Amino acid sequence: MTIKTTKNAVSRRKALLGLGVGAGALATSGLMPGAMGFAQAQSSAPIKIGFQKHATGIGAAYGRWYDATTTAAIQRINDSGGINGRPVEIVTEDDGTDPSRGAEALEKFEKLHSCDVAFGTLFSHVVIGSAPRAAELKLPYFVVSEGHHVASGMLNRYTLQPGITDVKSQVVSMAPFIANNLGKKVTMIFPDFAFGHDHRDFFTQAIEAQGGEVVAKIAIPPTETSFTRYFPSIPRETEVIYHVMVGPAVLTFVKEMGEFFGPSRPELFGFIDSLEAVGIDSPGLEFLESTYFWEGMPRHVQDNQSEAEKTYRAAVGCDDRGASLDDPADVSTYAHMFGCWETLNVIKAGMEAADYQGPQDRTKLIEAVEAMSDMPESLDHPQGAKRFNGKTHQVFGQQFISKVTEGKMVVEHVATIEDGLYEDEVDYTTQSF
């Protein structure tokens, strides 16, 4: 085969000239990576917040309610004049509850949508998979995850969790109530993966500090669909069962536990994570009557409901039982989703403190948030007062212990901020930007 040349063929000189002109045009239009600069935002241009949403995958139920809360929070912020006089716009990307797609979402926020910050991630593996990219992109990344990964020092200076407490703080603050009111000999039943291991490790230490002990640790493989065979492993001396099962098998877990124990059971203490987006009055959950749950924020309206909580509940579209106003069967993730509302208010406060004008002020924004400390209970923080630790990038707040009473979650005890404090494990402020 031969290659034919024609008179119309482009000469080398013309080709090089064309390439040069093309490259010049691309560079001036900001398309070449090296020339990619942020065009200074006009004062009226919206502030863009990238919302990394679990729209699909295992976190979809959370994602839907995180979305509803985010929308409500942004509407309130915009109704009150936006941030630094600029409207706020949410750019949503589905991360599929997958760490790889999570990192891709951050890339889109930064490079396609020119977002100012990213926010909203819940599931730990997505946070941990995305955080390195946030640092590389120099994109402030505000997570709503409750994982200990931020405060543990695993992540970086660009990743902050100012709107929801972490699992270590939650567990530590539960231990005194359990030891003093339910019993000191505890059997733990937990999923055999990182979330369950965090509970196992943190609670074991915390209950020992209260003079109690974990008498058995029963790890359930994540693929398990039936649980009856694990219950005979619960020692007879057990006074409290601490359970943190999550996922679609939770209803089976509770039902089989009820069938195993019948009317004579130890005290039960669980984390509402097990039953987020699930009605406590669902068939098969009758066994949970008179048992206790940790709640990040009480799902059911309490007698002493604050005005802030009342306004927040209405804004996110939830009824007195934490279900959608449009569909009582659509139960929210009420114990966690307040974190989106509060995080967005922290971003607003941080941007206003830093006089944020655009991406060139991102480091000032992070420093402004790091400088925050006490946040009083208000409509900005309807869950309650908070205390932010700028060194660990982690917020601390009150925790609720509710008892299921005639199908309603009634708050029995409120753990204070101080109950959930622990030693710093990192100082992110010593890291350079």
Added chain:
Amino acid sequence: MTVAGKINTLHFGILLFLLACFFILPAYHVGALSRIMVLAIYAIGLNILFGYTGLLSLGHAMFFAAGMYGLGLSIKFLGVSVIPAFGIGILSAAVLSVLVGLLALRTVGVSFMIVTLMFAQTIYLVVLYFGEYTRGDEGFVLQQAERMLLNFDVTTEAGRYFVAFGAFSICLISFAALVQSSFGKRLVAIRENEERARMLGYDVWRYKLLAVIISGTVSGVAGALYALLFGYVGATFASVQYSILPLLWVLLGGAGKTIGPLIGVAFMFYLIDASSAYTSAYMLIAGLALVILTMFAPRGIAGILQAKVWPWLP
């Protein structure tokens, strides 16, 4: 031009195009291409086994994860630098592929698929079981300072792109040379008619084992590279989802075609990327695309190219 010349021109043309992409594409697509090239290496790994040898593995995530954890754990716990860690990652995948090959090749057909799936599930559960070290489903981060390749920072856009490009170039050229070699032709002979290959005197089992080892090791290279370039090691990459994805990429791009993996990964990536902007049912769209391609172009996009444009496509 000879067929070999055309093939070489095509492969080097693709590499030249990828190189040029760094300078002409917007930043987002440069980042996306880095990821696509790493995942295309993974798909090349599966293509060797599935596309050329006719062995369908449903558990290739175990090899990807072996490379990823080999690199990640050695950096985290042994404190070794990137190059020896990369070697450990590749070695982990190679050793695993030898073991899996020795056992799984005692089966054929559907049984082979199921056995590989079960091995992968075992590896996934092992990762979760040793959560104290692996951090299970959460995974762990490789810090920026731990990812320096000698004095070269792979966490910059350029660093990441050119390392991905370099690795992909080596894999594509080696892969093309392999499938055009007598060894590659023997693999194809096994795929087309195993009994006949055996009757011709070829030690079919040995060739299959070599195919599993090469395929698993290449997949491990991709896993180690992913951990290095994106700084995250997690059990998600050992899950069944990441065994199915390379199969989809290869089927879409063209099984048994050297350029199939790159086309398949790029097509799937941008299909999901674009469709997810409009609907949360983007996987349905991806599924429909696969069904349509399977019905009307069973040999994938590269198969269409071969039928319509480049009949010499290897």
